[in-house]
Amino acid sequence: MIPMKEDTILQIEGLSMVFGGLRAIDNVDLYIKRGEICALIGPNGAGKTTIFNCITGVYKPTEGTIAIRNRDGTPEYIHGLKPHVINKKGLARTFQNIRLFSNMTVLENVMIGRHNSLTAGVFRSIFRDAATRQEEERVIEESYQILRKLNLHEFVNERACNLPYGAQRRLEIARALATDPFLLLLDEPVAGMNPQETKELEETIHLIREEGHLTILLIEHDMSLVMNVSERIYVLDYGRLIAEGSPGEIKSNPEVIKAYLGEA
Amino acid sequence: MKQNGILKDIAQALLQGLWFVFLLFPLLVMKVSVVGGVASVTFRWNNIPLVFVAAVGGSLLWRWALRWNEQKGARDPENSLGVRIQNGVSAFLKQNRLARVVLPLFFIGALLAYPLISGMYHTNVMISALIYVMLALGLNIVVGLGGLLNLGYAAFFAVGAYTYGLLWKHTGPWLAQVGIDPSWLFWISLPLAGFVALLFGVLLSLPVLRLRGDYLAIITLAFGEIFRMVLQNSGDITGGATGISLIPRPWFFGIQLTPHMAAIYIYYITLSLVVFTIFVVRRIENSRVGRALEAMREDEIACEAMGIDLVKNKLITFALGAFWAGVAGVLLAAQTTYINPDSFTLWESIMVLMAVVIGGTGSIPGVIAGTLVLKLLPEYFRALAQYRMLLYGVAMIIVILFKSDGLIPRRRTEYRLEQEGSTSPEGHL
Numbered sequence: 064m065i066p067m068k069e070d071t072i073l074q075i076e077g078l079s080m081v082f083g084g085l086r087a088i089d090n091v092d093l094y095i096k097r098g099e100i101c102a103l104i105g106p107n108g109a110g111k112t113t114i115f116n117c118i119t120g121v122y123k124p125t126e127g128t129i130a131i132r133n134r135d136g137t138p139e140y141i142h143g144l145k146p147h148v149i150n151k152k153g154l155a156r157t158f159q160n161i162r163l164f165s166n167m168t169v170l171e172n173v174m175i176g177r178h179n180s181l182t183a184g185v186f187r188s189i190f191r192d193a194a195t196r197q198e199e200e201r202v203i204e205e206s207y208q209i210l211r212k213l214n215l216h217e218f219v220n221e222r223a224c225n226l227p228y229g230a231q232r233r234l235e236i237a238r239a240l241a242t243d244p245f246l247l248l249l250d251e252p253v254a255g256m257n258p259q260e261t262k263e264l265e266e267t268i269h270l271i272r273e274e275g276h277l278t279i280l281l282i283e284h285d286m287s288l289v290m291n292v293s294e295r296i297y298v299l300d301y302g303r304l305i306a307e308g309s310p311g312e313i314k315s316n317p318e319v320i321k322a323y324l325g326e327a
Numbered sequence: 328m329k330q331n332g333i334l335k336d337i338a339q340a341l342l343q344g345l346w347f348v349f350l351l352f353p354l355l356v357m358k359v360s361v362v363g364g365v366a367s368v369t370f371r372w373n374n375i376p377l378v379f380v381a382a383v384g385g386s387l388l389w390r391w392a393l394r395w396n397e398q399k400g401a402r403d404p405e406n407s408l409g410v411r412i413q414n415g416v417s418a419f420l421k422q423n424r425l426a427r428v429v430l431p432l433f434f435i436g437a438l439l440a441y442p443l444i445s446g447m448y449h450t451n452v453m454i455s456a457l458i459y460v461m462l463a464l465g466l467n468i469v470v471g472l473g474g475l476l477n478l479g480y481a482a483f484f485a486v487g488a489y490t491y492g493l494l495w496k497h498t499g500p501w502l503a504q505v506g507i508d509p510s511w512l513f514w515i516s517l518p519l520a521g522f523v524a525l526l527f528g529v530l531l532s533l534p535v536l537r538l539r540g541d542y543l544a545i546i547t548l549a550f551g552e553i554f555r556m557v558l559q560n561s562g563d564i565t566g567g568a569t570g571i572s573l574i575p576r577p578w579f580f581g582i583q584l585t586p587h588m589a590a591i592y593i594y595y596i597t598l599s600l601v602v603f604t605i606f607v608v609r610r611i612e613n614s615r616v617g618r619a620l621e622a623m624r625e626d627e628i629a630c631e632a633m634g635i636d637l638v639k640n641k642l643i644t645f646a647l648g649a650f651w652a653g654v655a656g657v658l659l660a661a662q663t664t665y666i667n668p669d670s671f672t673l674w675e676s677i678m679v680l681m682a683v684v685i686g687g688t689g690s691i692p693g694v695i696a697g698t699l700v701l702k703l704l705p706e707y708f709r710a711l712a713q714y715r716m717l718l719y720g721v722a723m724i725i726v727i728l729f730k731s732d733g734l735i736p737r738r739r740t741e742y743r744l745e746q747e748g749s750t751s752p753e754g755h756l
Contacts, residue, residue, distance in 0.1 A: 150634035164625035168739050175622045179634045180617045188614030189607050207744050220741045
């Protein structure tokens with residue numbers, strides 16, 4: 064049995080990731096509670112994205128454990144599993160450097176997110192029986208509803224690469240939502256957005272959390288978003304956790320100020 | 328400013344002219360002739376101005392074309408000629424009911440009547456072209472949808488041809504002795520070769536699952552060559568370099584056909600199989616499986632993060648691609664009645680890949696057009712046969728620089744979504 068608190072949905076303990084001689088993450092413990100919006104901040108190169116990559120299976124952690132609480136309440140270790148398996152368990156992510164399927168349409172991008180809610184294999188795709196046709200119609204409708212939620216429905220048939228920057232970021236979120244996650248990992252969702260767009264996305268993040276009963280872990284450099292949206296903040300510096308607490312506590316934490324501004 | 332640019336262009340063109348004169352001097356100006364063991368050099372000085380003028384002219388033309396391309400924004404896929412023609416045709420068909428009935432009927436009629444009105448030679452040329460269409464459609468699944476560069480594709484073609492050839496070689500004479508018509512081996516071979524090729528596709532994809540791009544290309548290239556070497560050197564089983572000859576053409580319900588009649592028969596078989604291939608490939612393209620393959624082409628990491636199993640996806644890609652090559656191989660063996668390892672060199676793989684790229688990667692009408700251009704034009708311009716490679720190269724460079732989407736680029740499926748509710752996908756092609 065994995066020791067895990069009842070309300071914890073993601074539990075990282077003793078996580079380390081070593082690249083050659085570099086300890087990118089050093090003995091990090093992280094606990095995310097069900098339903099909260101939690102932020103992971105830190106200066107450039109602190110290892111935030113590396114933690115995301117460990118959680119989502121892109122990297123296999125050198126040491127430590129990562130456990131999730133499944134939908135049915137049973138805890139399970141996920142470190143070392145492949146990215147697509149982890150996604151199927153209900154963890155979805157967006158990417159810091161936008162990674163859309165750029166030559167496909169906006170709707171198709173979201174439809175790919177729904178891949179695992181469909182069942183048609185090669186033969187059923189070729190024969191296209193009634194069940195497969197229904198399934199396809201259903202996925203189109205569902206994907207369209209997700210696009211509406213993120214205010215992208217005007218772009219349905221547009222190629223993803225032709226979208227304005229802010230819309231591309233939103234499409235990344237839409238695509239991740241399409242996989243029906245219980246934990247959403249957002250890697251710098253407002254990077255490069257203007258204040259107006261940031262404000263809108265802030266509302267969107269609240270909205271998707273309420274509607275989808277989601278837990279959200281986000282990496283962000285935009286402090287206004289972090290302070291407004293998150294309930295708890297972890298601060299990372301040189302691969303180590305240096306602080307944890309509410310936005311108010313973090314703002315006045317001397318360690319954090321030192322990490323961001325340097326020693327006086 | 329613009330004046331300046333033109334002057335700069337001219338100056339660079341002149342420099343390039345001089346450079347070409349220097350480069351080609353030993354080839355076009357000096358001529359060494361050996362008479363009775365004594366070498367003498369003749370200088371053909373009047374070639375110099377010709378080379379110079381040609382190089383300067385070519386360079387200027389090239390620069391002008393690049394400029395023109397930049398200004399026109401020809402790379403914008405929505406704006407390219409192929410897309411506009413496709414849109415124009417579909418708009419015309421939508422408006423004109425008569426044309427919507429008559430044009431396809433005329434097209435189908437022409438395809439069906441072709442072997443009857445043209446001679447045996449032209450029928451055979453068309454059969455080879457159609458076999459290549461099938462190959463290209465198969466490779467299009469691998470390269471166009473899956474984005475996996477496969478340079479060993481001819482190996483699967485060989486698997487198909489040899490499946491039929493070997494099946495006949497080892498059981499045919501015996502069957503004839505016993506008194507059974509051996510021609511039905513052809514019909515057994517069609518699906519069998521497809522599945523054997525599919526099996527080889529899966530076997531090949533296992534070691535290359537982690538590879539992508541250049542590395543994948545090199546490994547598949549090596550696989551293709553190794554496979555050909557094995558065919559060549561295991562003479563006991565495969566007939567070695569001399570191959571397998573006297574493979575029977577298919578019989579028509581127990582009647583042996585004359586070569587001409589057999590060609591017509593094979594034409595119809597090939598045509599229907601091509602239609603079948605188009606049908607299947609189109610179904611796959613617009614399905615859950617096809618979308619997953621395309622996502623893999625676009626971005627492997629994001630694809631995995633969306634819960635798609637890359638290993639399974641790659642196996643599907645290779646298997647589906649190899650299947651059609653296998654079927655096409657049987658047709659080749661039946662048409663030519665003779666196969667040997669030299670029919671399946673790297674060059675065949677490159678030819679098919681070139682057809683896919685020139686036609687339009689991922690686009691079914693594009694791939695068909697590309698193959699027909701590449702296979703039929705050389706047949707009707709035999710006079711230029713010695714410049715074939717040169718022309719292919721030039722065509723390739725021009726397409727990649729000016730129309731990187733190919734002759735007829737892929738059009739994406741558009742979905743018409745009404746506000747609140749009913750959905751209807753609007754197909755393309």
